[in-house]
Amino acid sequence: MKLIVCVKQVPDTSGVVAVKEDGTMDRAAMDTITNHDDLAAVEAALQIKDATGCKVVVISMGPPPAEGMLRELLARGCDEAVLVSAREFGGSDTYATSQILAAAIKKVGVEEDDIILCGRQAIDGDTAQVGPQIAEKLHVPQVSYAADIQVEGKTVTVKRLLEDGYMTLKVQTPCLITCVKELNQPRYMSVGGIMEAYSKPYAVYNFETLKDDPLIDLDTIGLKGSPTNVYKSFSPPVKGAGMMLEGAGKEACEKLVALLDAKHLI
Amino acid sequence: MSEFNSRDTAAFKGVWVFCEQREGAIMSTSYQLLSEGRKLANDLGVELCGVLLGHNMGEGAVKALGGYGADRVYLCDHPLLETYTTDGYTKVICDLVAEKKPEIFLIGATNIGRDLGPRCAARLHTGLTADCTHLDVDVAKYKEFLKTTSTIDVDNTVFEENTNLKMTRPAFGGHLMATIICPRFRPQMSTVRPGVMQTQPYDEAGAAKTVIDRVAVQLSKEDIHVDVLEVKKAAKKLVDLIGADVVVSVGRGISKDVAKGIALAEELADALGGVVGASRAVVDAGWITSDHQVGQTGKTVHPKIYVALGISGAIQHKAGMQDSECIIAVNKNESAPIFEVASYGITGDLFKVTPMLTEAIRALKASK
Numbered sequence: 188m189k190l191i192v193c194v195k196q197v198p199d200t201s202g203v204v205a206v207k208e209d210g211t212m213d214r215a216a217m218d219t220i221t222n223h224d225d226l227a228a229v230e231a232a233l234q235i236k237d238a239t240g241c242k243v244v245v246i247s248m249g250p251p252p253a254e255g256m257l258r259e260l261l262a263r264g265c266d267e268a269v270l271v272s273a274r275e276f277g278g279s280d281t282y283a284t285s286q287i288l289a290a291a292i293k294k295v296g297v298e299e300d301d302i303i304l305c306g307r308q309a310i311d312g313d314t315a316q317v318g319p320q321i322a323e324k325l326h327v328p329q330v331s332y333a334a335d336i337q338v339e340g341k342t343v344t345v346k347r348l349l350e351d352g353y354m355t356l357k358v359q360t361p362c363l364i365t366c367v368k369e370l371n372q373p374r375y376m377s378v379g380g381i382m383e384a385y386s387k388p389y390a391v392y393n394f395e396t397l398k399d400d401p402l403i404d405l406d407t408i409g410l411k412g413s414p415t416n417v418y419k420s421f422s423p424p425v426k427g428a429g430m431m432l433e434g435a436g437k438e439a440c441e442k443l444v445a446l447l448d449a450k451h452l453i
Numbered sequence: 454m455s456e457f458n459s460r461d462t463a464a465f466k467g468v469w470v471f472c473e474q475r476e477g478a479i480m481s482t483s484y485q486l487l488s489e490g491r492k493l494a495n496d497l498g499v500e501l502c503g504v505l506l507g508h509n510m511g512e513g514a515v516k517a518l519g520g521y522g523a524d525r526v527y528l529c530d531h532p533l534l535e536t537y538t539t540d541g542y543t544k545v546i547c548d549l550v551a552e553k554k555p556e557i558f559l560i561g562a563t564n565i566g567r568d569l570g571p572r573c574a575a576r577l578h579t580g581l582t583a584d585c586t587h588l589d590v591d592v593a594k595y596k597e598f599l600k601t602t603s604t605i606d607v608d609n610t611v612f613e614e615n616t617n618l619k620m621t622r623p624a625f626g627g628h629l630m631a632t633i634i635c636p637r638f639r640p641q642m643s644t645v646r647p648g649v650m651q652t653q654p655y656d657e658a659g660a661a662k663t664v665i666d667r668v669a670v671q672l673s674k675e676d677i678h679v680d681v682l683e684v685k686k687a688a689k690k691l692v693d694l695i696g697a698d699v700v701v702s703v704g705r706g707i708s709k710d711v712a713k714g715i716a717l718a719e720e721l722a723d724a725l726g727g728v729v730g731a732s733r734a735v736v737d738a739g740w741i742t743s744d745h746q747v748g749q750t751g752k753t754v755h756p757k758i759y760v761a762l763g764i765s766g767a768i769q770h771k772a773g774m775q776d777s778e779c780i781i782a783v784n785k786n787e788s789a790p791i792f793e794v795a796s797y798g799i800t801g802d803l804f805k806v807t808p809m810l811t812e813a814i815r816a817l818k819a820s821k
Contacts, residue, residue: 285575354685
């Protein structure tokens with residue numbers, strides 16, 4: 188049994204947002220962190236590893252500096268890391284990203300009893316699409332919004348969050364599960380782990396590595412191959428100093444609620 | 454599904470809305486989406502269709518979709534569709550899309566819609582935009598929208614004229630808005646943030662006119678690889694300050710009647726679908742448990758709405774909430790520092806203002 192965890196390095200939301208000419212985000216100009224939901228997926232994998240002794244492979248698509256994040260995850264206890272990085276992959280939307288990651292996962296190899304774990308969504312795009320799209324491209328069942336995962340042989344029981352409760356689902360491996368950050372509390376790196384992190388297997392998959400996979404077609408990957416394109420991107424009007432409402436009665440409250448409604452906040 | 458070609462854009466026509474049901478009851482998001490879809494269908498001069506998957510759905514529920522704008526309802530009735538499964542729903546929907554070829558397909562961005570949408574888009578080889586908050590096909594209407602919601606100089610900007618669906622969504626926690634198009638593939642798919650689109654009034658005549666198309670569902674147990682063991686409604690809401698979209702916090706201002714102050718905050722949080730937070734003063738006084746604490750030594754939150762009731766706004770508190778999308782402050786003292794970061798402020802007694810605010814929100818929600 189092996190666990191493959193997809194992780195993304197994302198800009199720190201508390202930092203400054205920079206945008207490039209083509210409307211995509213200028214990631215290089217921002218501080219980066221490991222996406223929160225993905226850390227929960229890594230921790231879930233490490234807990235399963237603690238219980239079963241299986242192998243954990245982390246995989247990330249991104250620019251070369253993402254290596255730092257992958258080394259940190261190796262230091263937490265993951266066994267192998269793969270960085271998927273190529274100029275041809277840049278600017279991919281969720282569809283193109285999932286094609287590339289699915290091809291990379293196939294290259295790592297998906298066995299009968301393997302589980303692929305992803306975060307529910309990344310804080311930069313907030314789409315929650317890549318996980319399910321990878322599952323579709325790999326033809327494996329998916330369970331999203333996992334708040335509890337129990338593995339018993341080839342059977343996985345997952346508590347899947349709904350807005351107003353949860354569903355308990357049973358699925359057979361190989362399968363893909365997307366995790367929410369409420370699933371667990373990620374562990375820290377250990378000193379021993381950091382020492383070992385640089386001697387663990389680390390691979391870079393570029394366009395050459397993956398190009399023979401039928402999913403990798405220059406027409407369906409990267410900025411040009413993505414089905415969706417940015418038509419316009421813009422900033423909301425600058426937040427003013429705030430607005431004091433006249434009076435403190437029913438009228439003021441109703442006015443406030445109307446303002447919130449107009450801004451689609453409620 | 455085998456001969457389906459998503460690139461043949463000219464072959465696609467009509468606007469579709471996925472009408473989500475849970476335990477036989479249609480979700481309100483479906484009505485919001487139908488109302489929005491109606492406008493798009495009118496702009497394009499095409500039919501609006503609701504797609505309803507379930508088992509033994511009541512006639513009234515199906516007709517209601519017409520009352521909110523659907524010209525036609527594709528009713529997919531099958532025992533295996535009673536409860537949502539990714540596999541079952543994806544197969545039935547993709548088969549139907551491949552056969553009927555809609556140009557636009559809207560899905561509510563609920564936990565279920567966000568599971569279903571990407572799976573379908575990947576199978577259909579088309580684009581999907583997540584959690585949209587505004588949709589246009591008409592460029593002139595899109596420009597009007599930008600005039601009030603963006604810093605773009607609309608009159609001096611070139612816009613490509615087309616009838617592609619312009620899907621606008623917040624990116625990066627609302628710091629940036631992006632309008633996405635899917636020009637080369639069909640259907641143009643979009644999940645839409647629940648609560649954003651306005652529900653139009655129910656139209657009795659529309660309900661009577663709706664055509665109900667019963668779809669011959671091709672689905673067997675072998676198509677579904679997930680077993681649903683249990684569906685359960687949560688009994689008690691856990692305190693999830695960080696994940697909450699709305700936080701209603703109380704401060705020292707509740708000291709006059711602590712129990713009532715907390716109860717009022719709970720009611721307001723309940724009306725807004727959020728959780729109750731607190732300042733350090735309230736936690737230190739033992740009025741509420743520390744898992745509610747917002748601030749430098751508590752939790753840092755950035756919800757869509759943060760309501761500060763009777764919180765003066767010490768720097769330690771502000772550090773934990775000032776990045777919230779919208780901050781509403783209610784405080785007796787008009788020079789309280791909380792008003793420096795508030796988007797909206799009311800100077801008044803929280804014991805009087807809070808119930809009125811809760812009332813106004815409930816009234817608005819009831820009208821939707």
